[in-house]
Amino acid sequence: MGIDSVVFIKATTTEIDTNLKESNKGTSQLLALGIGASITGKHADIVITDDIVNLKDRVSRAERERTKTQYQELQNVKNRGGRFINTGTPWHKEDAITGMPNVKRFDCYQTGLITKEQLEHLRQSMTASLFAANYELKHIADKDAMFTQATFTDKREALKNGTAQIDAAYGGNDYTAYTAKKNNVMFGKLWHKHVDDCLDEIIELHKAFQLGTIYAEDNGDKGYLAKEIHKRGLLVKSYHETQNKYIKIATYLRASWSNLLWLDDTDPEYLSQILDYTENAEHDDAPDSAASLIRATEKNRKWVV
Structure with missing residues:
Protein backbone atom coordinates (compact mmCIF):
# COMPACT_ATOMS: atom_id res chain seq x y z
CA MET A 1 0.00 0.00 0.00
CA PHE A 106 39.04 21.13 -0.79
CA ASP A 107 40.79 24.47 -0.41
CA CYS A 108 39.72 27.89 -1.66
CA TYR A 109 41.57 27.43 -4.96
CA GLN A 110 39.86 24.14 -5.87
CA THR A 111 36.22 24.97 -5.22
CA GLY A 112 35.96 28.05 -7.42
CA LEU A 113 33.45 29.54 -4.96
CA ILE A 114 35.57 32.61 -4.17
CA THR A 115 36.93 35.00 -6.76
CA LYS A 116 40.55 36.15 -6.80
CA GLU A 117 39.45 39.61 -5.72
CA GLN A 118 37.45 38.21 -2.78
CA LEU A 119 40.37 36.02 -1.75
CA GLU A 120 42.73 38.97 -1.78
CA HIS A 121 40.30 40.96 0.37
CA LEU A 122 40.04 38.06 2.83
CA ARG A 123 43.82 37.65 2.89
CA GLN A 124 44.28 41.32 3.77
CA SER A 125 41.64 41.21 6.52
CA MET A 126 43.27 38.55 8.73
CA THR A 127 46.59 37.13 9.81
CA ALA A 128 48.50 34.83 7.47
CA SER A 129 48.01 31.78 9.68
CA LEU A 130 44.26 32.38 10.03
CA PHE A 131 43.88 32.69 6.26
CA ALA A 132 45.97 29.56 5.72
CA ALA A 133 43.91 27.53 8.20
CA ASN A 134 40.48 28.75 7.15
CA TYR A 135 40.86 28.95 3.38
CA GLU A 136 43.97 27.02 2.35
CA LEU A 137 43.38 24.25 4.93
CA LYS A 138 46.99 24.19 6.10
CA HIS A 139 48.94 25.22 9.15
CA ILE A 140 51.71 27.77 9.33
CA ALA A 141 54.15 27.40 12.20
CA ASP A 142 56.08 30.67 12.41
CA LYS A 143 59.52 30.04 13.90
CA ASP A 144 59.62 33.67 15.04
CA ALA A 145 56.31 33.49 16.95
CA MET A 146 56.67 34.82 20.48
CA PHE A 147 53.70 33.11 22.14
CA THR A 148 52.37 29.57 22.51
CA GLN A 149 48.83 28.43 23.29
CA ALA A 150 46.77 30.15 25.97
CA THR A 151 45.57 28.81 29.33
CA PHE A 152 41.89 29.31 30.20
CA THR A 153 39.64 29.76 33.24
CA ASP A 154 35.87 30.07 33.70
CA LYS A 155 36.08 32.30 36.80
CA ARG A 156 34.45 35.48 35.45
CA GLU A 157 34.07 36.87 38.95
CA ALA A 158 37.87 37.03 39.23
CA LEU A 159 37.83 40.11 36.97
CA LYS A 160 35.61 42.17 39.29
CA ASN A 161 37.15 45.55 40.17
CA GLY A 162 39.89 45.04 37.61
CA THR A 163 41.04 47.47 34.93
CA ALA A 164 40.84 47.60 31.13
CA GLN A 165 42.55 49.06 28.07
CA ILE A 166 41.25 50.04 24.63
CA ASP A 167 43.52 50.00 21.59
CA ALA A 168 41.38 52.05 19.23
CA ALA A 169 41.13 51.80 15.44
CA TYR A 170 40.27 54.90 13.45
CA GLY A 171 40.11 53.37 9.97
CA GLY A 172 42.18 51.31 7.56
CA ASN A 173 42.98 47.69 8.35
CA ASP A 174 43.44 48.24 12.07
CA TYR A 175 41.37 46.47 14.72
CA THR A 176 39.89 47.87 17.91
CA ALA A 177 41.07 45.73 20.82
CA TYR A 178 39.61 45.67 24.34
CA THR A 179 41.49 43.97 27.17
CA ALA A 180 40.41 43.49 30.80
CA LYS A 181 42.62 42.33 33.66
CA LYS A 182 42.61 41.59 37.39
CA ASN A 183 45.79 40.03 38.77
CA ASN A 184 46.64 37.23 36.29
CA VAL A 185 43.11 36.78 34.89
CA MET A 186 42.44 38.46 31.54
CA PHE A 187 39.78 38.84 28.86
CA GLY A 188 40.11 40.18 25.32
CA LYS A 189 37.90 41.01 22.38
CA LEU A 190 38.64 42.27 18.88
CA TRP A 191 36.57 44.23 16.33
CA HIS A 192 37.57 45.00 12.75
CA LYS A 193 35.79 48.35 13.16
CA HIS A 194 36.29 52.02 13.95
CA VAL A 195 36.24 52.46 17.73
CA ASP A 196 33.05 54.56 17.51
CA ASP A 197 31.21 51.58 15.99
CA CYS A 198 31.99 49.23 18.87
CA LEU A 199 32.28 51.56 21.88
CA ASP A 200 28.72 50.81 23.06
CA GLU A 201 29.51 47.07 23.14
CA ILE A 202 32.79 47.75 24.95
CA ILE A 203 30.99 49.80 27.60
CA GLU A 204 28.45 46.97 28.08
CA LEU A 205 31.26 44.44 28.55
CA HIS A 206 33.04 46.75 30.97
CA LYS A 207 29.94 47.20 33.12
CA ALA A 208 29.09 43.49 32.99
CA PHE A 209 32.53 42.62 34.37
CA GLN A 210 32.18 45.41 37.00
CA LEU A 211 35.55 46.87 36.11
CA GLY A 212 37.17 50.14 37.13
CA THR A 213 39.57 52.38 35.22
CA ILE A 214 39.94 52.17 31.43
CA TYR A 215 43.35 53.11 30.00
CA ALA A 216 43.36 54.85 26.62
CA GLU A 217 46.32 56.01 24.56
CA ASP A 218 46.03 59.59 23.30
CA ASN A 219 48.76 59.59 20.60
CA GLY A 220 46.47 59.26 17.60
CA ASP A 221 43.30 61.02 18.76
CA LYS A 222 44.53 63.82 21.06
CA GLY A 223 42.39 62.52 23.92
CA TYR A 224 39.16 62.00 21.93
CA LEU A 225 38.51 58.44 23.17
CA ALA A 226 39.18 59.32 26.79
CA LYS A 227 36.64 62.16 26.56
CA GLU A 228 34.02 59.82 25.03
CA ILE A 229 34.52 57.28 27.82
CA HIS A 230 34.34 60.01 30.47
CA LYS A 231 31.06 61.27 28.98
CA ARG A 232 29.58 57.84 29.61
CA GLY A 233 30.38 58.08 33.31
CA LEU A 234 33.31 55.67 33.47
CA LEU A 235 36.74 56.18 34.99
CA VAL A 236 39.37 56.71 32.33
CA LYS A 237 43.09 57.42 32.35
CA SER A 238 44.75 58.65 29.17
CA TYR A 239 48.47 58.29 28.51
CA HIS A 240 50.94 59.18 25.81
CA GLU A 241 52.77 56.18 24.36
CA THR A 242 56.53 56.54 24.00
CA GLN A 243 57.75 52.94 24.18
CA ASN A 244 58.60 50.88 21.09
CA LYS A 245 55.69 48.48 20.48
CA TYR A 246 57.80 45.36 19.97
CA ILE A 247 59.84 46.02 23.10
CA LYS A 248 56.67 46.68 25.08
CA ILE A 249 55.09 43.39 23.97
CA ALA A 250 58.31 41.46 24.57
CA THR A 251 58.82 43.12 27.95
CA TYR A 252 55.38 42.80 29.48
CA LEU A 253 53.17 40.33 27.62
CA ARG A 254 55.87 37.75 26.91
CA ALA A 255 57.19 37.84 30.46
CA SER A 256 53.70 37.33 31.90
CA TRP A 257 52.34 34.90 29.30
CA SER A 258 52.96 31.60 31.12
CA ASN A 259 51.13 32.89 34.23
CA LEU A 260 48.09 34.38 32.51
CA LEU A 261 44.63 32.81 32.67
CA TRP A 262 42.24 33.90 29.92
CA LEU A 263 38.49 33.77 30.42
CA ASP A 264 37.13 30.96 28.29
CA ASP A 265 34.82 33.33 26.37
CA THR A 266 37.73 35.50 25.27
CA ASP A 267 37.46 36.24 21.55
CA PRO A 268 39.42 33.51 19.69
CA GLU A 269 40.43 36.02 17.01
CA TYR A 270 41.93 38.22 19.73
CA LEU A 271 44.06 35.32 20.98
CA SER A 272 44.93 34.24 17.45
CA GLN A 273 46.37 37.67 16.79
CA ILE A 274 48.58 37.26 19.85
CA LEU A 275 49.67 33.76 18.82
CA ASP A 276 50.54 35.07 15.36
CA TYR A 277 52.54 38.00 16.67
CA THR A 278 56.10 38.55 15.47
CA GLU A 279 58.16 41.71 15.14
CA ASN A 280 56.95 41.99 11.54
CA ALA A 281 53.29 41.08 12.14
CA GLU A 282 50.78 42.99 10.04
CA HIS A 283 48.22 43.10 12.86
CA ASP A 284 49.29 43.68 16.46
CA ASP A 285 46.35 45.44 18.13
CA ALA A 286 45.51 42.60 20.55
CA PRO A 287 49.08 42.00 21.85
CA ASP A 288 49.64 45.76 22.03
CA SER A 289 46.48 46.23 24.13
CA ALA A 290 47.35 43.33 26.44
CA ALA A 291 50.95 44.50 26.91
CA SER A 292 49.84 48.08 27.59
CA LEU A 293 47.43 46.93 30.29
CA ILE A 294 49.96 44.64 31.93
CA ARG A 295 52.48 47.50 31.96
CA ALA A 296 49.89 49.82 33.54
CA THR A 297 49.20 47.36 36.35
CA GLU A 298 52.72 45.95 36.81
CA LYS A 299 54.99 48.94 36.35
CA ASN A 300 57.95 47.41 38.14
CA ARG A 301 58.36 44.40 35.84
CA LYS A 302 61.74 44.20 34.07
CA TRP A 303 62.30 43.29 30.42
CA VAL A 304 62.71 39.55 29.96
CA VAL A 305 63.68 38.18 26.55
Missing part, protein backbone atom coordinates in the same frame (compact mmCIF):
# COMPACT_ATOMS: atom_id res chain seq x y z
CA GLY A 2 1.55 3.32 -1.05
CA ILE A 3 1.79 6.58 0.85
CA ASP A 4 -0.14 9.48 -0.70
CA SER A 5 1.71 12.30 1.07
CA VAL A 6 4.36 13.08 3.62
CA VAL A 7 3.06 13.60 7.14
CA PHE A 8 5.26 15.30 9.73
CA ILE A 9 4.83 13.44 12.99
CA LYS A 10 7.30 15.81 14.65
CA ALA A 11 8.87 18.99 13.28
CA THR A 12 10.92 21.32 15.48
CA THR A 13 14.11 23.34 15.02
CA THR A 14 16.16 20.31 16.12
CA GLU A 15 14.06 17.22 15.32
CA ILE A 16 12.10 15.89 12.33
CA ASP A 17 10.06 12.70 12.05
CA THR A 18 7.71 11.69 9.21
CA ASN A 19 5.54 8.79 8.15
CA LEU A 20 8.19 7.73 5.59
CA LYS A 21 9.75 4.96 7.67
CA GLU A 22 10.97 1.45 7.02
CA SER A 23 10.92 0.47 10.69
CA ASN A 24 9.21 1.35 13.95
CA LYS A 25 12.21 1.97 16.17
CA GLY A 26 10.49 4.83 17.96
CA THR A 27 13.23 7.32 17.14
CA SER A 28 13.03 10.41 14.96
CA GLN A 29 14.57 10.32 11.50
CA LEU A 30 16.60 13.50 11.97
CA LEU A 31 17.97 14.86 15.24
CA ALA A 32 20.30 17.86 15.62
CA LEU A 33 22.50 18.23 18.69
CA GLY A 34 25.29 20.50 19.82
CA ILE A 35 28.68 18.86 20.26
CA GLY A 36 28.43 19.27 24.01
CA ALA A 37 24.92 17.78 24.34
CA SER A 38 24.20 14.49 26.09
CA ILE A 39 24.18 11.58 23.64
CA THR A 40 23.35 8.85 26.14
CA GLY A 41 20.91 6.40 24.57
CA LYS A 42 21.12 8.00 21.12
CA HIS A 43 21.60 5.83 18.01
CA ALA A 44 21.86 6.67 14.32
CA ASP A 45 22.54 5.08 10.95
CA ILE A 46 24.29 8.22 9.73
CA VAL A 47 26.16 10.64 12.02
CA ILE A 48 26.99 13.99 10.42
CA THR A 49 29.35 16.42 12.15
CA ASP A 50 29.67 20.00 10.96
CA ASP A 51 32.45 22.31 12.21
CA ILE A 52 32.96 20.58 15.55
CA VAL A 53 36.56 21.81 15.31
CA ASN A 54 36.68 25.61 15.47
CA LEU A 55 38.94 28.55 16.23
CA LYS A 56 38.95 27.72 19.95
CA ASP A 57 40.66 24.43 19.10
CA ARG A 58 43.49 26.44 17.59
CA VAL A 59 44.26 28.46 20.72
CA SER A 60 43.52 25.92 23.47
CA ARG A 61 44.92 22.43 24.02
CA ALA A 62 42.13 21.75 26.53
CA GLU A 63 39.53 22.61 23.88
CA ARG A 64 41.22 20.29 21.36
CA GLU A 65 41.22 17.41 23.82
CA ARG A 66 37.58 18.07 24.72
CA THR A 67 36.54 17.97 21.07
CA LYS A 68 38.49 14.74 20.51
CA THR A 69 36.75 13.11 23.48
CA GLN A 70 33.33 14.23 22.26
CA TYR A 71 34.05 12.89 18.77
CA GLN A 72 35.13 9.54 20.20
CA GLU A 73 31.91 9.34 22.23
CA LEU A 74 29.95 9.74 19.00
CA GLN A 75 31.34 6.39 17.84
CA ASN A 76 28.92 4.75 20.29
CA VAL A 77 25.96 6.45 18.59
CA LYS A 78 26.55 4.92 15.16
CA ASN A 79 24.55 1.75 14.52
CA ARG A 80 26.23 -1.36 13.15
CA GLY A 81 26.72 -0.81 9.43
CA GLY A 82 26.25 2.94 9.83
CA ARG A 83 28.66 5.66 8.78
CA PHE A 84 30.08 9.06 9.60
CA ILE A 85 30.10 12.18 7.43
CA ASN A 86 32.42 14.88 8.77
CA THR A 87 32.71 18.40 7.37
CA GLY A 88 34.74 21.26 8.77
CA THR A 89 38.00 23.19 8.87
CA PRO A 90 41.27 21.95 10.40
CA TRP A 91 42.56 24.54 12.85
CA HIS A 92 45.53 22.80 14.46
CA LYS A 93 47.92 19.99 13.58
CA GLU A 94 46.69 18.04 16.64
CA ASP A 95 42.94 18.70 16.43
CA ALA A 96 40.15 16.12 16.14
CA ILE A 97 40.25 16.10 12.35
CA THR A 98 43.58 14.24 12.49
CA GLY A 99 41.66 11.25 13.89
CA MET A 100 38.99 11.22 11.19
CA PRO A 101 39.42 8.63 8.41
CA ASN A 102 39.44 9.27 4.66
CA VAL A 103 39.88 13.03 4.95
CA LYS A 104 39.52 14.87 1.63
CA ARG A 105 40.54 18.52 1.52
Whole structure:
Protein backbone atom coordinates (compact mmCIF):
# COMPACT_ATOMS: atom_id res chain seq x y z
CA MET A 1 0.00 0.00 0.00
CA GLY A 2 1.55 3.32 -1.05
CA ILE A 3 1.79 6.58 0.85
CA ASP A 4 -0.14 9.48 -0.70
CA SER A 5 1.71 12.30 1.07
CA VAL A 6 4.36 13.08 3.62
CA VAL A 7 3.06 13.60 7.14
CA PHE A 8 5.26 15.30 9.73
CA ILE A 9 4.83 13.44 12.99
CA LYS A 10 7.30 15.81 14.65
CA ALA A 11 8.87 18.99 13.28
CA THR A 12 10.92 21.32 15.48
CA THR A 13 14.11 23.34 15.02
CA THR A 14 16.16 20.31 16.12
CA GLU A 15 14.06 17.22 15.32
CA ILE A 16 12.10 15.89 12.33
CA ASP A 17 10.06 12.70 12.05
CA THR A 18 7.71 11.69 9.21
CA ASN A 19 5.54 8.79 8.15
CA LEU A 20 8.19 7.73 5.59
CA LYS A 21 9.75 4.96 7.67
CA GLU A 22 10.97 1.45 7.02
CA SER A 23 10.92 0.47 10.69
CA ASN A 24 9.21 1.35 13.95
CA LYS A 25 12.21 1.97 16.17
CA GLY A 26 10.49 4.83 17.96
CA THR A 27 13.23 7.32 17.14
CA SER A 28 13.03 10.41 14.96
CA GLN A 29 14.57 10.32 11.50
CA LEU A 30 16.60 13.50 11.97
CA LEU A 31 17.97 14.86 15.24
CA ALA A 32 20.30 17.86 15.62
CA LEU A 33 22.50 18.23 18.69
CA GLY A 34 25.29 20.50 19.82
CA ILE A 35 28.68 18.86 20.26
CA GLY A 36 28.43 19.27 24.01
CA ALA A 37 24.92 17.78 24.34
CA SER A 38 24.20 14.49 26.09
CA ILE A 39 24.18 11.58 23.64
CA THR A 40 23.35 8.85 26.14
CA GLY A 41 20.91 6.40 24.57
CA LYS A 42 21.12 8.00 21.12
CA HIS A 43 21.60 5.83 18.01
CA ALA A 44 21.86 6.67 14.32
CA ASP A 45 22.54 5.08 10.95
CA ILE A 46 24.29 8.22 9.73
CA VAL A 47 26.16 10.64 12.02
CA ILE A 48 26.99 13.99 10.42
CA THR A 49 29.35 16.42 12.15
CA ASP A 50 29.67 20.00 10.96
CA ASP A 51 32.45 22.31 12.21
CA ILE A 52 32.96 20.58 15.55
CA VAL A 53 36.56 21.81 15.31
CA ASN A 54 36.68 25.61 15.47
CA LEU A 55 38.94 28.55 16.23
CA LYS A 56 38.95 27.72 19.95
CA ASP A 57 40.66 24.43 19.10
CA ARG A 58 43.49 26.44 17.59
CA VAL A 59 44.26 28.46 20.72
CA SER A 60 43.52 25.92 23.47
CA ARG A 61 44.92 22.43 24.02
CA ALA A 62 42.13 21.75 26.53
CA GLU A 63 39.53 22.61 23.88
CA ARG A 64 41.22 20.29 21.36
CA GLU A 65 41.22 17.41 23.82
CA ARG A 66 37.58 18.07 24.72
CA THR A 67 36.54 17.97 21.07
CA LYS A 68 38.49 14.74 20.51
CA THR A 69 36.75 13.11 23.48
CA GLN A 70 33.33 14.23 22.26
CA TYR A 71 34.05 12.89 18.77
CA GLN A 72 35.13 9.54 20.20
CA GLU A 73 31.91 9.34 22.23
CA LEU A 74 29.95 9.74 19.00
CA GLN A 75 31.34 6.39 17.84
CA ASN A 76 28.92 4.75 20.29
CA VAL A 77 25.96 6.45 18.59
CA LYS A 78 26.55 4.92 15.16
CA ASN A 79 24.55 1.75 14.52
CA ARG A 80 26.23 -1.36 13.15
CA GLY A 81 26.72 -0.81 9.43
CA GLY A 82 26.25 2.94 9.83
CA ARG A 83 28.66 5.66 8.78
CA PHE A 84 30.08 9.06 9.60
CA ILE A 85 30.10 12.18 7.43
CA ASN A 86 32.42 14.88 8.77
CA THR A 87 32.71 18.40 7.37
CA GLY A 88 34.74 21.26 8.77
CA THR A 89 38.00 23.19 8.87
CA PRO A 90 41.27 21.95 10.40
CA TRP A 91 42.56 24.54 12.85
CA HIS A 92 45.53 22.80 14.46
CA LYS A 93 47.92 19.99 13.58
CA GLU A 94 46.69 18.04 16.64
CA ASP A 95 42.94 18.70 16.43
CA ALA A 96 40.15 16.12 16.14
CA ILE A 97 40.25 16.10 12.35
CA THR A 98 43.58 14.24 12.49
CA GLY A 99 41.66 11.25 13.89
CA MET A 100 38.99 11.22 11.19
CA PRO A 101 39.42 8.63 8.41
CA ASN A 102 39.44 9.27 4.66
CA VAL A 103 39.88 13.03 4.95
CA LYS A 104 39.52 14.87 1.63
CA ARG A 105 40.54 18.52 1.52
CA PHE A 106 39.04 21.13 -0.79
CA ASP A 107 40.79 24.47 -0.41
CA CYS A 108 39.72 27.89 -1.66
CA TYR A 109 41.57 27.43 -4.96
CA GLN A 110 39.86 24.14 -5.87
CA THR A 111 36.22 24.97 -5.22
CA GLY A 112 35.96 28.05 -7.42
CA LEU A 113 33.45 29.54 -4.96
CA ILE A 114 35.57 32.61 -4.17
CA THR A 115 36.93 35.00 -6.76
CA LYS A 116 40.55 36.15 -6.80
CA GLU A 117 39.45 39.61 -5.72
CA GLN A 118 37.45 38.21 -2.78
CA LEU A 119 40.37 36.02 -1.75
CA GLU A 120 42.73 38.97 -1.78
CA HIS A 121 40.30 40.96 0.37
CA LEU A 122 40.04 38.06 2.83
CA ARG A 123 43.82 37.65 2.89
CA GLN A 124 44.28 41.32 3.77
CA SER A 125 41.64 41.21 6.52
CA MET A 126 43.27 38.55 8.73
CA THR A 127 46.59 37.13 9.81
CA ALA A 128 48.50 34.83 7.47
CA SER A 129 48.01 31.78 9.68
CA LEU A 130 44.26 32.38 10.03
CA PHE A 131 43.88 32.69 6.26
CA ALA A 132 45.97 29.56 5.72
CA ALA A 133 43.91 27.53 8.20
CA ASN A 134 40.48 28.75 7.15
CA TYR A 135 40.86 28.95 3.38
CA GLU A 136 43.97 27.02 2.35
CA LEU A 137 43.38 24.25 4.93
CA LYS A 138 46.99 24.19 6.10
CA HIS A 139 48.94 25.22 9.15
CA ILE A 140 51.71 27.77 9.33
CA ALA A 141 54.15 27.40 12.20
CA ASP A 142 56.08 30.67 12.41
CA LYS A 143 59.52 30.04 13.90
CA ASP A 144 59.62 33.67 15.04
CA ALA A 145 56.31 33.49 16.95
CA MET A 146 56.67 34.82 20.48
CA PHE A 147 53.70 33.11 22.14
CA THR A 148 52.37 29.57 22.51
CA GLN A 149 48.83 28.43 23.29
CA ALA A 150 46.77 30.15 25.97
CA THR A 151 45.57 28.81 29.33
CA PHE A 152 41.89 29.31 30.20
CA THR A 153 39.64 29.76 33.24
CA ASP A 154 35.87 30.07 33.70
CA LYS A 155 36.08 32.30 36.80
CA ARG A 156 34.45 35.48 35.45
CA GLU A 157 34.07 36.87 38.95
CA ALA A 158 37.87 37.03 39.23
CA LEU A 159 37.83 40.11 36.97
CA LYS A 160 35.61 42.17 39.29
CA ASN A 161 37.15 45.55 40.17
CA GLY A 162 39.89 45.04 37.61
CA THR A 163 41.04 47.47 34.93
CA ALA A 164 40.84 47.60 31.13
CA GLN A 165 42.55 49.06 28.07
CA ILE A 166 41.25 50.04 24.63
CA ASP A 167 43.52 50.00 21.59
CA ALA A 168 41.38 52.05 19.23
CA ALA A 169 41.13 51.80 15.44
CA TYR A 170 40.27 54.90 13.45
CA GLY A 171 40.11 53.37 9.97
CA GLY A 172 42.18 51.31 7.56
CA ASN A 173 42.98 47.69 8.35
CA ASP A 174 43.44 48.24 12.07
CA TYR A 175 41.37 46.47 14.72
CA THR A 176 39.89 47.87 17.91
CA ALA A 177 41.07 45.73 20.82
CA TYR A 178 39.61 45.67 24.34
CA THR A 179 41.49 43.97 27.17
CA ALA A 180 40.41 43.49 30.80
CA LYS A 181 42.62 42.33 33.66
CA LYS A 182 42.61 41.59 37.39
CA ASN A 183 45.79 40.03 38.77
CA ASN A 184 46.64 37.23 36.29
CA VAL A 185 43.11 36.78 34.89
CA MET A 186 42.44 38.46 31.54
CA PHE A 187 39.78 38.84 28.86
CA GLY A 188 40.11 40.18 25.32
CA LYS A 189 37.90 41.01 22.38
CA LEU A 190 38.64 42.27 18.88
CA TRP A 191 36.57 44.23 16.33
CA HIS A 192 37.57 45.00 12.75
CA LYS A 193 35.79 48.35 13.16
CA HIS A 194 36.29 52.02 13.95
CA VAL A 195 36.24 52.46 17.73
CA ASP A 196 33.05 54.56 17.51
CA ASP A 197 31.21 51.58 15.99
CA CYS A 198 31.99 49.23 18.87
CA LEU A 199 32.28 51.56 21.88
CA ASP A 200 28.72 50.81 23.06
CA GLU A 201 29.51 47.07 23.14
CA ILE A 202 32.79 47.75 24.95
CA ILE A 203 30.99 49.80 27.60
CA GLU A 204 28.45 46.97 28.08
CA LEU A 205 31.26 44.44 28.55
CA HIS A 206 33.04 46.75 30.97
CA LYS A 207 29.94 47.20 33.12
CA ALA A 208 29.09 43.49 32.99
CA PHE A 209 32.53 42.62 34.37
CA GLN A 210 32.18 45.41 37.00
CA LEU A 211 35.55 46.87 36.11
CA GLY A 212 37.17 50.14 37.13
CA THR A 213 39.57 52.38 35.22
CA ILE A 214 39.94 52.17 31.43
CA TYR A 215 43.35 53.11 30.00
CA ALA A 216 43.36 54.85 26.62
CA GLU A 217 46.32 56.01 24.56
CA ASP A 218 46.03 59.59 23.30
CA ASN A 219 48.76 59.59 20.60
CA GLY A 220 46.47 59.26 17.60
CA ASP A 221 43.30 61.02 18.76
CA LYS A 222 44.53 63.82 21.06
CA GLY A 223 42.39 62.52 23.92
CA TYR A 224 39.16 62.00 21.93
CA LEU A 225 38.51 58.44 23.17
CA ALA A 226 39.18 59.32 26.79
CA LYS A 227 36.64 62.16 26.56
CA GLU A 228 34.02 59.82 25.03
CA ILE A 229 34.52 57.28 27.82
CA HIS A 230 34.34 60.01 30.47
CA LYS A 231 31.06 61.27 28.98
CA ARG A 232 29.58 57.84 29.61
CA GLY A 233 30.38 58.08 33.31
CA LEU A 234 33.31 55.67 33.47
CA LEU A 235 36.74 56.18 34.99
CA VAL A 236 39.37 56.71 32.33
CA LYS A 237 43.09 57.42 32.35
CA SER A 238 44.75 58.65 29.17
CA TYR A 239 48.47 58.29 28.51
CA HIS A 240 50.94 59.18 25.81
CA GLU A 241 52.77 56.18 24.36
CA THR A 242 56.53 56.54 24.00
CA GLN A 243 57.75 52.94 24.18
CA ASN A 244 58.60 50.88 21.09
CA LYS A 245 55.69 48.48 20.48
CA TYR A 246 57.80 45.36 19.97
CA ILE A 247 59.84 46.02 23.10
CA LYS A 248 56.67 46.68 25.08
CA ILE A 249 55.09 43.39 23.97
CA ALA A 250 58.31 41.46 24.57
CA THR A 251 58.82 43.12 27.95
CA TYR A 252 55.38 42.80 29.48
CA LEU A 253 53.17 40.33 27.62
CA ARG A 254 55.87 37.75 26.91
CA ALA A 255 57.19 37.84 30.46
CA SER A 256 53.70 37.33 31.90
CA TRP A 257 52.34 34.90 29.30
CA SER A 258 52.96 31.60 31.12
CA ASN A 259 51.13 32.89 34.23
CA LEU A 260 48.09 34.38 32.51
CA LEU A 261 44.63 32.81 32.67
CA TRP A 262 42.24 33.90 29.92
CA LEU A 263 38.49 33.77 30.42
CA ASP A 264 37.13 30.96 28.29
CA ASP A 265 34.82 33.33 26.37
CA THR A 266 37.73 35.50 25.27
CA ASP A 267 37.46 36.24 21.55
CA PRO A 268 39.42 33.51 19.69
CA GLU A 269 40.43 36.02 17.01
CA TYR A 270 41.93 38.22 19.73
CA LEU A 271 44.06 35.32 20.98
CA SER A 272 44.93 34.24 17.45
CA GLN A 273 46.37 37.67 16.79
CA ILE A 274 48.58 37.26 19.85
CA LEU A 275 49.67 33.76 18.82
CA ASP A 276 50.54 35.07 15.36
CA TYR A 277 52.54 38.00 16.67
CA THR A 278 56.10 38.55 15.47
CA GLU A 279 58.16 41.71 15.14
CA ASN A 280 56.95 41.99 11.54
CA ALA A 281 53.29 41.08 12.14
CA GLU A 282 50.78 42.99 10.04
CA HIS A 283 48.22 43.10 12.86
CA ASP A 284 49.29 43.68 16.46
CA ASP A 285 46.35 45.44 18.13
CA ALA A 286 45.51 42.60 20.55
CA PRO A 287 49.08 42.00 21.85
CA ASP A 288 49.64 45.76 22.03
CA SER A 289 46.48 46.23 24.13
CA ALA A 290 47.35 43.33 26.44
CA ALA A 291 50.95 44.50 26.91
CA SER A 292 49.84 48.08 27.59
CA LEU A 293 47.43 46.93 30.29
CA ILE A 294 49.96 44.64 31.93
CA ARG A 295 52.48 47.50 31.96
CA ALA A 296 49.89 49.82 33.54
CA THR A 297 49.20 47.36 36.35
CA GLU A 298 52.72 45.95 36.81
CA LYS A 299 54.99 48.94 36.35
CA ASN A 300 57.95 47.41 38.14
CA ARG A 301 58.36 44.40 35.84
CA LYS A 302 61.74 44.20 34.07
CA TRP A 303 62.30 43.29 30.42
CA VAL A 304 62.71 39.55 29.96
CA VAL A 305 63.68 38.18 26.55
